[in-house]
Amino acid sequence: MNKIWLIIQREFLNRVQKKSFLIATILVPLIFPAIIGGLIFIMIKESESAKADTVQVLDESKMFTFKSNKRFTFVPLDLSLDQAKKVYNETEDFALLYIPQIDINKPEGIAIYTKENPSIEKVGDLESSIENQIHDLKLKEYNIDEATLKSLRPKVNLKQFNLSDTGEEKSSSAGILYGLGFGLGILIYMFVLIYGIQIMQGVIDEKTSKVVEVIVSSVKPFQLMLGKIIGIASVGLVQFTIWIMLITVLSSGTLAYFGLKMPQKQVMEQVTKQMEKDPEMKEVVEQQNSKVVELLGNWSELPLLKITLVFVFYFLGGYLLYGALFAAVGSAVDSQQEAQQFQFPVTIPLLIGYMGLFMFILRDPHGSVSFWLSIIPFTSPVAMVGRIAFGVPDWQLALSIFSLIGGFLLTTWIAGRIYRVGILMTGTKVSYKVLAKWFMMKG
Amino acid sequence: MNALITRDVTKRYANHTALDHVSITIPEKSIYGLLGPNGAGKTTLIRIINQIINMEEGQIEIFGEPLQEKHIGMIGYLPEERGLYKKMKVGEQLLYFAQLKGLSRKQALERIKIWLEKFEVKDWWGKKVEDLSKGMAQKVQFISTVLHQPKLIILDEPFSGFDPVNAQLITEKILELKEMRSTIIFSTHRMETVESLCDHIALIDKSKKILEGPKKQVKDQYKSNTFIVEHRGNQFTFPIDRYELINQKPLDDELYSTTLKAKNGINGNQVIRDLIDITEVHSFQEKVPTMSDIFISLVKGDEALKKHLQEQA
Numbered sequence: 044m045n046k047i048w049l050i051i052q053r054e055f056l057n058r059v060q061k062k063s064f065l066i067a068t069i070l071v072p073l074i075f076p077a078i079i080g081g082l083i084f085i086m087i088k089e090s091e092s093a094k095a096d097t098v099q100v101l102d103e104s105k106m107f108t109f110k111s112n113k114r115f116t117f118v119p120l121d122l123s124l125d126q127a128k129k130v131y132n133e134t135e136d137f138a139l140l141y142i143p144q145i146d147i148n149k150p151e152g153i154a155i156y157t158k159e160n161p162s163i164e165k166v167g168d169l170e171s172s173i174e175n176q177i178h179d180l181k182l183k184e185y186n187i188d189e190a191t192l193k194s195l196r197p198k199v200n201l202k203q204f205n206l207s208d209t210g211e212e213k214s215s216s217a218g219i220l221y222g223l224g225f226g227l228g229i230l231i232y233m234f235v236l237i238y239g240i241q242i243m244q245g246v247i248d249e250k251t252s253k254v255v256e257v258i259v260s261s262v263k264p265f266q267l268m269l270g271k272i273i274g275i276a277s278v279g280l281v282q283f284t285i286w287i288m289l290i291t292v293l294s295s296g297t298l299a300y301f302g303l304k305m306p307q308k309q310v311m312e313q314v315t316k317q318m319e320k321d322p323e324m325k326e327v328v329e330q331q332n333s334k335v336v337e338l339l340g341n342w343s344e345l346p347l348l349k350i351t352l353v354f355v356f357y358f359l360g361g362y363l364l365y366g367a368l369f370a371a372v373g374s375a376v377d378s379q380q381e382a383q384q385f386q387f388p389v390t391i392p393l394l395i396g397y398m399g400l401f402m403f404i405l406r407d408p409h410g411s412v413s414f415w416l417s418i419i420p421f422t423s424p425v426a427m428v429g430r431i432a433f434g435v436p437d438w439q440l441a442l443s444i445f446s447l448i449g450g451f452l453l454t455t456w457i458a459g460r461i462y463r464v465g466i467l468m469t470g471t472k473v474s475y476k477v478l479a480k481w482f483m484m485k486g
Numbered sequence: 487m488n489a490l491i492t493r494d495v496t497k498r499y500a501n502h503t504a505l506d507h508v509s510i511t512i513p514e515k516s517i518y519g520l521l522g523p524n525g526a527g528k529t530t531l532i533r534i535i536n537q538i539i540n541m542e543e544g545q546i547e548i549f550g551e552p553l554q555e556k557h558i559g560m561i562g563y564l565p566e567e568r569g570l571y572k573k574m575k576v577g578e579q580l581l582y583f584a585q586l587k588g589l590s591r592k593q594a595l596e597r598i599k600i601w602l603e604k605f606e607v608k609d610w611w612g613k614k615v616e617d618l619s620k621g622m623a624q625k626v627q628f629i630s631t632v633l634h635q636p637k638l639i640i641l642d643e644p645f646s647g648f649d650p651v652n653a654q655l656i657t658e659k660i661l662e663l664k665e666m667r668s669t670i671i672f673s674t675h676r677m678e679t680v681e682s683l684c685d686h687i688a689l690i691d692k693s694k695k696i697l698e699g700p701k702k703q704v705k706d707q708y709k710s711n712t713f714i715v716e717h718r719g720n721q722f723t724f725p726i727d728r729y730e731l732i733n734q735k736p737l738d739d740e741l742y743s744t745t746l747k748a749k750n751g752i753n754g755n756q757v758i759r760d761l762i763d764i765t766e767v768h769s770f771q772e773k774v775p776t777m778s779d780i781f782i783s784l785v786k787g788d789e790a791l792k793k794h795l796q797e798q799a
Contacts, residue, residue: 049585057574253569257630260536260563261586467538469567480500485542 046262047270054245054274059281068282072289080297096137096165101127103143107176114168131156140169147177147184219345220432221405227354228400228429235361235393235424238279239369243382245271246373246466255466264463268374269455272366276359345432353431356444361424364451365393371458374465375473375481385473396422400429408433418443420450457482487550489514489638489669490535495544497530504530506693507544512671512686514549517664519684519701520673521777523785526690528673529566532640535671536563549637559588562636566643566673568627570615576626577611580633587634594633601629605655621652628656632663639663642673657683677778687777691785701777708775708783712747713757716768720744725760728752741768 058064095116100109101124109117115137120127124141131139139156153173155166182192246268249255258267372385399422403412408430416426417435423443427435435443464481471477490512497505505527512518522528533539535546537558546553548560571579577598584594602608605625615623624647632639644660645653660670660683672684680687680701687704689697697704712732720742724731729752732745748757754772761767775783 046586049582053582057571249571252572253565253567254571255569256538256565256567257563257569257583257627258586259538260561260565261558261583264538467533484500485540 047266047273050262050267050270051274051277054271055277058241058275058278064278064282068285069289072286072293075290076293076297079294080300083297097134098169099127099131099134099136099139101139101141103141104145106145106147106180107142107173109172114165128156137161137165138169142173147180150177220408223345223350223432224405224408224429225400227350227431228397228404228425231354231358231361231428232393232397232400232425234279234283234358235365236390238275238362239365239389240386241275241278242272242366243369243373243386244379245275246370246462247376247379247382250374250466250469251377259466264466265459268367268370268459268462272363272370276362276366279362350431353440354428357424357428357447360420360444360447360451364420364424364447364454365389367451367455367458371461371465371478374462375468375478377469381473392421393425396425400425404429414439418446420447423447423450460484487514488512488547489516489549490671491547492531492535493545493547495531495534495541495546497527497534497539497541503693505534505541508690508693508695509544510688510695510698512669514669515664515667516686517660517670517672517684519680519687519777520671520690521675521677521680521687521781522690523675527693528690529642531690532563532642532671532673535640536561559634560637562587562631562634562639564627564631564639564641564644566646568624568647570623570627570630572614572616574615575611576613576615576618579615580626580630583630584633587636589634597633597635598629601633604659605629620647621649624648625652628659632659635666636668638669638671640671640673643676644672644674645676645679675781677776677781680777689781689784696784697780704780705774705777708780709772710747710775711750711752712745712773713754714769714771714773715744715746715757715761716741716770717744717761718742718766718768722764724764728760729757745773 095111095114097116097118098109099118099120100107101120101122109115109119111117118136120130120139122130127139127141137157138161141154141156143152145152150173155161155169182188249258255267262270368389369386372382372389375385376382396416399412399416403410403416404426407413413426413430416422417430418439424447427440427443431440460482461478464484465473468481488511491510493509494507495505495509496503496507508527508531510520520528520531530539534541535553537553537555548557551557574582580598580601581591581594584597585591589597598611599608602610607622607625610618610622610626615626618626628644631641641660644656648656664670672679674680684701686700687698688695699707716737718740720734720736724746728749730747730749732747734742734744736742746757754770758767758770761770
């Protein structure tokens with residue numbers, strides 16, 4: 044036990060003292076706030092400096108009126124199409140919009156001429172502006188007023204409840220659950236992959252530098268493998284903890300900074316003013332407020348402690364399960380390149396869990412595919428944390444936990460048997476048959 | 487007491503037997519040469535003694551006790567394929583190895599200091615291994631092998647990679663360790679090392695032990711009653727019923743050097759008596775086999791030895 048502790052210490056200190064660790068630990072969290080800050084900065088700059096595009100309008104139907112706004116300045120023309128094209132060509136204007144004589148029931152032949160390929164967004168804006176006007180024209184034609192129209196389209200918000208076995212009502216929100224499942228699942232996937240490969244790298248280094256023979260004359264190969272896996276896990280946990288803390292602090296810092304630039308009070312005042320003028324707006328805002336309150340309510344109603352515990356368990360369980368396999372791969376090969384062929388099959392089940400997260404778990408958390416993905420130990424670390432927030436029956440959770448424990452004991456045992464032979468074998472052409480032979484080898 | 491006894495140690499792999507009932511006895515405080523061609527099973531035996539791999543059959547006794555995990559700290563092992571953590575500092579590395587062998591941190595620090603001084607490399611503590619030359623790294627590795635004062639030291643090809651000066655230094659340290667009551671096992675196929683350092687030897691070939699004993703005894707056993715005579719003139723014949731002429735070559739001044747093998751029951755004195763009567767003897771010497779001769783004769787058969795001897799003569 045004491046020796047495993049020495050190995051863990053060495054693996055941990057050796058990695059943590061490296062410059063690359065320090066750089067990665069500090070830089071990665073800086074990237075997120077930098078991206079957020081950068082995007083907000085660009086958005087603000089853009090909206091401040093955005094110039095309206097000039098659109099020349101040749102409306103032969105005489106049915107449309109275009110009001111200039113922030114995005115477009117409309118200049119009406121009264122020429123033939125050929126002349127208009129010529130005129131447009133001599134200007135720097137964004138586009139020439141041509142509306143021929145049309146039937147509003149069959150609006151065809153409307154065209155836009157531009158010098159460069161316009162963005163979908165801008166074309167879409169113009170299209171919807173025309174569609175809205177046709178819409179209004181038709182309403183007039185059918186003699187329908189706005190009020191009638193509104194009453195035809197009532198707004199319905201489904202309030203969501205989960206009815207538990209005891210008949211207790213619990214409100215829930217698919218959005219929050221989706222986000223939570225998505226985030227936690229990806230976190231586990233990344234952690235397992237990044238640090239699993241570090242284990243493999245570490246084993247290959249020890250093997251190629253031949254230091255391993257001296258080490259295993261002092262400790263059992265299994266102890267060395269376990270020490271390495273645990274040592275690297277603690278590096279990962281430390282790094283993740285620092286990242287999460289830094290990201291939280293820095294992100295809220297940037298948001299707060301930019302938040303100050305757009306004084307909220309002013310925004311709120313404007314909204315209130317608008318609300319007084321416009322009852323519809325008031326309704327929308329109130330609805331939204333109540334939604335936020337509901338979301339916060341839902342958040343606090345989630346079994347957060349349970350989710351955290353489950354997350355930590357699958358985080359470590361998944362890492363141990365795959366870590367052992369990565370160690371076995373590292374022990375079998377003589378170089379990083381050679382490792383590729385075995386690394387791939389090891390990562391496939393992990394990848395299946397990752398894809399299953401999007402294709403099944405988050406869409407249909409209680410379906411049978413989701414069930415199996417969250418029970419089978421190779422996919423359960425990613426799948427179960429993706430599912431847990433949606434509510435998983437206790438028996439399923441227990442089954443999954445036990446099969447994961449069984450799973451990592453099994454992979455660690457298999458990996459240990461391959462590892463003890465592999466680390467002392469250099470220059471062997473390794474195939475699956477050879478691995479099987481190593482596994483079967485006595486003592 | 488014996489430092490190490492193996493009894494019928496056997497190790498089989500899927501398609502070959504690496505060790506076949508190998509029994510050796512290594513006396514305490516000896517320098518024991520484990521000889522054999524490449525692939526004979528030396529490294530397998532050494533790994534089994536180091537408990538890196540297990541044997542299928544047989545027993546091993548170390549200083550009177552059956553070999554167990556607790557004996558790891560009694561053994562110092564220098565593998566043939568040397569290796570250190572390249573990115574680690576020399577001092578930290580030595581500390582790590584010593585602690586794995588069971589030394590406390592404090593003990594280890596003291597010993598490292600002493601050994602770095604012995605090798606006159608006190609200022610290496612903070613150097614990374616990747617910045618050391620090959621010979622320097624070998625010294626560090628040697629220190630790591632003996633830091634925990636093992637009673638049994640196993641050196642696999644200890645001189646490969648050392649220049650003559652450093653090889654001499656290592657030889658001195660090995661003799662010092664012997665003085666300090668350590669038992670040393672050498673695995674090598676460099677016969678000059680065996681000749682000068684070992685007092686006991688065992689020869690392993692094709693997974694089997696084929697020879698073992700004190701060096702002198704082994705040599706005596708392989709004396710072939712062969713003599714080398716320098717004499718003047720060659721116009722005479724040996725009593726052919728008592729000798730076999732192996733070869734004869736002319737030296738300067740009508741001197742000849744003749745190697746001859748005496749038939750059984752004829753000793754050196756008798757040979758001289760015979761020779762004095764027929765020629766003028768300038769020098770006379772019994773040809774004692776070198777370890778190299780014995781090695782070759784056993785591993786490759788007598789034909790090869792004859793050829794080898796003829797080439798030498």
